[in-house]
Amino acid sequence: xxxxxxxxxxxxxxxxxxxxxxxxxxxxxxxxxxxxxxxxxxxxxxxxxxxxxxxxxxxxxxxxxxxxxxxxxxxxxxxxxxxxxxxxxxxxxxxxxxxxxxxxxxxxxxxxxxxxxxxxxxxxxxxxxxxxxxxxxxxxxxxxxxxxxxxxxxxxxxxxxxxxxxxxxxxxxxxxxxxxxxxxxxxxxxxxxxxxxxxxxxxxxxxxxxxxxxxxxxxxxxxxxxxxxxxxxxxxxxxxxxxxxxxxxxxxxxxxxxxxxxxxxxxxxxxxxxxxxxxxxxxx
Amino acid sequence: xxxxxxxxxxxxxxxxxxxxxxxxxxxxxxxxxxxxxxxxxxxxxxxxxxxxxxxxxxxxxxxxxxxxxxxxxxxxxxxxxxxxxxxxxxxxxxxxxxxxxxxxxxxxxxxxxxxxxxxxxxxxxxxxxxxxxxxxxxxxxxxxxxxxxxxxxxxxxxxxxxxxxxxxxxxxxxxxxxxxxxxxxxxxxxxxxxxxxxxxxxxxxxxxxxxxxxxxxxxxxxxxxxxxxxxxxxxxxxxxxxxxxxxxxxxxxxxxxxxx
Numbered sequence: 001x002x003x004x005x006x007x008x009x010x011x012x013x014x015x016x017x018x019x020x021x022x023x024x025x026x027x028x029x030x031x032x033x034x035x036x037x038x039x040x041x042x043x044x045x046x047x048x049x050x051x052x053x054x055x056x057x058x059x060x061x062x063x064x065x066x067x068x069x070x071x072x073x074x075x076x077x078x079x080x081x082x083x084x085x086x087x088x089x090x091x092x093x094x095x096x097x098x099x100x101x102x103x104x105x106x107x108x109x110x111x112x113x114x115x116x117x118x119x120x121x122x123x124x125x126x127x128x129x130x131x132x133x134x135x136x137x138x139x140x141x142x143x144x145x146x147x148x149x150x151x152x153x154x155x156x157x158x159x160x161x162x163x164x165x166x167x168x169x170x171x172x173x174x175x176x177x178x179x180x181x182x183x184x185x186x187x188x189x190x191x192x193x194x195x196x197x198x199x200x201x202x203x204x205x206x207x208x209x210x211x212x213x214x215x216x217x218x219x220x221x222x223x224x225x226x227x228x229x230x231x232x233x234x235x236x237x238x239x240x241x242x243x244x245x246x247x248x249x250x251x252x253x254x255x256x257x258x259x260x261x262x263x264x265x266x267x268x269x270x271x272x273x274x275x276x277x278x279x280x281x282x283x284x
Numbered sequence: 285x286x287x288x289x290x291x292x293x294x295x296x297x298x299x300x301x302x303x304x305x306x307x308x309x310x311x312x313x314x315x316x317x318x319x320x321x322x323x324x325x326x327x328x329x330x331x332x333x334x335x336x337x338x339x340x341x342x343x344x345x346x347x348x349x350x351x352x353x354x355x356x357x358x359x360x361x362x363x364x365x366x367x368x369x370x371x372x373x374x375x376x377x378x379x380x381x382x383x384x385x386x387x388x389x390x391x392x393x394x395x396x397x398x399x400x401x402x403x404x405x406x407x408x409x410x411x412x413x414x415x416x417x418x419x420x421x422x423x424x425x426x427x428x429x430x431x432x433x434x435x436x437x438x439x440x441x442x443x444x445x446x447x448x449x450x451x452x453x454x455x456x457x458x459x460x461x462x463x464x465x466x467x468x469x470x471x472x473x474x475x476x477x478x479x480x481x482x483x484x485x486x487x488x489x490x491x492x493x494x495x496x497x498x499x500x501x502x503x504x505x506x507x508x509x510x511x512x513x514x515x516x517x518x519x520x521x522x523x524x525x526x527x528x529x530x531x532x533x534x535x536x537x538x539x540x541x542x543x544x
Contacts, residue, residue, distance in 0.1 A: 007514050007515055008515045009515065010515075012515075062517060064517065064519075066475060067368075068421040068422045068423075069372045069420045069421060069422075069425075070368035070369060070371070070372045071368070071372075071422045071425060071426075071435060071439065071472065071478050072368050072478060073475055073478050073479065073519070074519065075517055075519045075520055096369060097367035097368065097369050097370075098367070098368050098369065099368070099369060100368075100369045100372045100373075100420070101372075101418075101420065108517075110517045110520070112520070135516065136520065136521065136525070137516040137517040137518060137519075137520050137521055138515065138516050138517075139515055139516065139517065150369070152369070157294045157331040157332075157333070157334075157370075157373065157375060157376070166332065166336065167334070167335050167336060168336060169336070169338075186332075199335065200335050200364050201364070201365075203334075203335065203364055203365060203366050203367075204365055204366065204367050206334075206367075209334075
């Protein structure tokens with residue numbers, strides 16, 4: 001019996017019997033890192049039409065994700081990194097800044113251009129020889145959905161290093177930053193007013209904030225500890241205790257300060273440059 | 285600006301759980317708020333924000349309609365833009381509702397009890413004052429008294445834009461949405477409203493129609509767009525195609541209105 005879902009105005013390759021071929025998603029792998037979440041999966045199909053629609057450029061693989069906790073949804077075009085008989089392996093990366101908690105992703109194929117007179121070889125007999133004029137965005141195939149958790153490896157409200165510094169606007173400073181080590185809880189990083197406002201505007205790019213401000217501040221702090229720590233005990237300062245612990249975890253005080261600072265901050269220069277290039281490519 | 289207003293911070297996760305515990309055992313709003321104050325005031329329950337925000341301007345509560353038309357941009361300017369993952373952190377919004385913007389919350393979303401058996405006020409606390417760290421959703425973010433001001437603004441804020449009515453005022457869409465509570469629900473209760481190009485096209489249309497764009501009318505437009513999005517990926521369409529879809533939806537909504 002013909003499916004009567006009543007949603008699609010055209011036959012869709014999915015679990016219904018609109019089209020008798022199979023199209024399914026299997027072997028989903030999720031690998032969250034601090035910056036993004038790598039998503040890899042496999043689609044399997046025995047349909048004679050779908051891959052040629054993709055190869056001709058009329059349709060694309062689509063991964064539509066939804067995250068209720070961040071009121072966010074977007075459509076990704078996963079790249080096909082392996083074609084196999086009867087399917088493809090695909091992967092995509094989702095920015096950690098966009099998601100929190102549960103994320104649901106729909107695996108689909110959608111039309112990118114208008115496709116006139118489309119008909120499936122294996123469409124249900126009840127459709128007869130009917131053909132359909134598809135519009136850009138129309139869903140051609142649905143392999144199903146999967147759910148995953150955007151595990152956060154970093155908490156900016158309780159960061160291992162950020163909690164040691166406090167960023168303060170300074171009306172007296174005109175350029176550059178200056179550090180004050182006399183606080184018990186934090187090292188105060190004084191920033192000139194205009195730069196401080198710009199720094200706040202960069203809150204969507206914590207990688208830049210870390211590379212431009214936290215890295216030099218941490219270097220200066222490490223140098224202060226190494227030179228002044230011998231003369232006066234710093235054990236009563238919370239920021240010293242936290243940084244000392246991080247230094248010991250990352251090679252100890254005999255390591256070069258530049259190497260230590262980069263290790264503690266997880267190589268911010270590399271991350272920032274990679275992100276900068278990626279965002280330039282996105283703009284083009 | 286009130287110098288005694290506490291600067292924006294966040295609460296620790298355990299403090300948020302303590303607030304839920306205090307709510308469960310409180311017999312009246314006064315006792316709950318006293319317990320909440322005792323939790324929120326403790327420095328050990330605070331987390332500093334990565335960047336100090338200073339003391340904010342007060343939010344005001346006047347009239348019955350469009351109360352938050354100016355409050356939302358004011359809060360957004362104070363907190364600034366941040367990424368969505370961090371902006372869905374319940375620890376931040378709970379500190380702001382119980383401490384920084386406490387005076388606003390008491391006027392805008394007052395907790396009242398008719399008699400000792402009345403527990404409806406607890407529903408309002410969970411709806412407007414308190415977010416659970418493990419249960420943050422679209423619906424809860426657009427209802428929480430403070431989070432909603434930032435989130436709806438974030439979703440409707442266009443800086444340096446050439447888009448529709450935001451050319452001269454990046455908060456133009458924000459003010460348009462906050463004209464009514466039902467409008468917020470109509471737009472953001474459906475996922476299709478989270479697609480920025482769709483939201484902008486609908487609000488451009490609403491601005492063009494002025495008072496003729498009733499909440500019911502916008503609700504019908506969003507229902508139609510949700511239906512289309514069920515079989516068509518609206519997010520990939522260009523501005524002109526989305527405007528055409530909104531016009532088609534508007535035509536249907538008008539027909540429905542005139543036949544009703």
